[in-house]
Each structure stands twice: as C-alpha cells, then as structure tokens.
C-alpha cells in the first residue's frame with residue numbers, strides 16, 4: 444500500500460489521466476469504501492411553517508455499505524429521519540445505504556422531516572441540507588422546492 448509514494452513520482456498529467464480512466468471504468472476507491480452520490484432531491488413546498496419533508500436517492504457505487512445518520516440545514520434545527528411502516532411513519536436513528544445499491548427516499552416511504560421551519564420556502568427556492576453518514580464524508584445538497592403535490596417522473 445505505497446500508493447501515495449508512487450503517485451508522487453508520476454507526472455501530474457499522468458495522474459489526472461489515470462484518475463479519469465478509473466472514473467470512466469466505474470471503479471470504486473482503492474479501500475473499497477462506500478462511494479456515495481445524491482440524486483433527484485426535492486422538497487414539496489411546505490403548506491405551513493411547522494413542517495416540511497424532503498426526498499432524494501443516495502447511490503452507492505462502492506463495495507461497502509454505509510448509513511445515513513443525520514441531516515442538518517439552516518431551515519430547521521429539528522430534522523429527523525423517518526421510515527414508513529404500513530401507513531404509519533416512525534423515526535429511525537439511521538437508514539442503510541447498501542453496497543452497490545441505493546437508499547431511496549420518497550413519498551409514502553423513507554423521508555426527512557423538518558419541524559419548526561425558520562422560514563417558509565416557496566416553489567423555486569433551494570434549501571441547502573447536509574447529509575451525514577456513518578463513515579463517508581458529509582454531502583451538501585441544494586434541494587429544489589417543488590409544488591406541494593409534485594411527484595418526480597419515473
């Protein structure tokens with residue numbers, strides 16, 4: 444595992460080319476850790492300032508599972524992670540992001556719940572949130588605010 448030392452001897456251009464090649468081939472990091480990317484985020488325009496929800500997909504192209512453990516945002520100090528069981532929702536400490544898979548949040552399923560909003564976002568706004576994981580670095584996401592009844596196209 445002398446990669447760092449080896450890298451220093453390779454000219455910068457060669458390093459960049461190598462990195463690009465790896466990305467195209469879809470290879471994960473050398474340590475086989477989780478490789479996370481967030482897609483399809485949206486927040487339905489909240490009807491009141493009391494509460495908002497948000498949805499997105501966390502894709503993991505790495506060979507190791509991770510967990511979404513918490514979410515922070517300027518919009519609210521009280522953001523919790525919920526899942527839906529039957530027609531009831533319940534708060535959970537974390538949601539699994541499977542290896543080579545995805546964690547899906549969506550209407551009627553897993554979701555984020557924001558309580559006591561500092562302001563009431565309107566359609567077209569972007570709400571910045573930061574996702575925290577058990578092992579991966581946090582990911583910042585600009586979540587677009589959509590119509591209250593918005594449903595993403597499949």
Ligand SMILES: [Cu+2]
Nearest residue numbers: 525532554556
């Ligand atoms: Cu909920």
